[in-house]
Amino acid sequence: MKWKVDIGGILSPMTILGAVMQKPNTIAYPDVQKATAVGYRGFHTNLLTDCIGCANCQDVCMNNAIDMIKTDKEYNAKNNSQCIPRIDYGRCCWCSLCTDVCPPSSLKLDEEYLGITKHASDMLYMPKNR
C-alpha cells in the first residue's frame, strides 16, 4: 500500500490563524451598541407637555398593553383626565398603532432598545418624557 501525504489537509487548519488578524464580526455588547435603523421601534417616549390624556393610545392597543395612570408630574393644561399612558412590555408587540393615533404626536417610539431587568414590575414602563 502506497501512502500519500495530504499537504492541503494538513495546512488547511492553519488558515484559522489568519482569523486572528481579522477584525471581529461581533460587537462588545452591551458596552458597544449597534446603531439602529431609521424608523426603529424601541421604547416609548411621551412628551407630557403635549399629551392630552385622551386615551386614544389605550383604545387602539389590540394587546391591552396600555393603562392610563394618574400622574403627579407636570402635564398639559388640556389633559383633563390627568392621566398618561403606561406600557406593559409583557404585552406590547411594538406595532406602533398607539403612536399613529396620538393626536398631538406626543407618544413616540425612540431608538433606545436596551432593556435588562430582574424585576417583572419593570415591564410596566412609564414612557420617558421627551
Ligand code: SF4
Ligand atoms: S406598540 Fe402596539 S402593542 Fe405596543 S402599546 Fe402601542 S399599540 Fe399596544
Ligand code: SF4
Ligand atoms: S399619548 Fe397621545 S393618544 Fe395617548 S393619551 Fe396622550 S395624547 Fe392621547
